[in-house]
Amino acid sequence: MDQTFPKKEHLKRKKLLDKLFSEGQKINSYPLLLFYVPTALPEEQVPIQAGVSVAKRNHKKAVTRNRLKRLMREVYRKNKTQFQTNDKTFAFMFIYTGKEIxxxxxxxxxxxxxxxxxxxxxxxxDQEAGF
Structure with missing residues (x-):
């Protein structure tokens, strides 16, 4: 069971980020918001590339934003094996929407x-598509 979060799983490409926010779907579970889109990833070995974000509007201090991002990455790293991708590749962006830490x-x-x-x-x- 792989509980690492190597560089090849980090979401960095501008084209993927633009596609994620223009065509992606979202799921909310306060204080987290997940944007995701099924897409072809340049790194074929990984099923998911993920990124995290905390709004500067809600958390003015960089120390607070960095702490929240670190916690979000750790929570994702520990639980990423539970995502069922069914041999598809996805781009994820986790956004922290809460005002408190x-x-x-x-x-x-x-x-x-x-x-x-x-x-x-x-x-x-998948059931609608007939898989």
Whole structure:
């Protein structure tokens, strides 16, 4: 069970980010918001490339934003194997929408809800497509 988050799994490409926010779908589980889009990734070995973001509007201090991003990456790293991609590749962006500083356990609860909603949504679209 791979619980690492290497560079090749980081979402960095501008074209992918633009596609993610223009064509992507979103799932909300306060204080996290997940934007995702099924896409062909340049790194074929990874099923998901993910990024994290915290709004400067809600958290003025860089120290706070960096702490929240670090916690979000850690929660994703620990639970990423639960995402059911069904041999598709996805681009993910996790956005922190809360105004207060969440703890690790709060973020983990929100992440598990996001995972359940994502798996249900992708299973429903796979059944519609006839897989």
């Amino acid at each position: 969440a703890s690790y356990t709060e973020l983990e609860k929100a992440m598990l809800k996001l995972i359940a909603k994502f798996n249900a949504k992708t299973a429903a679209t």
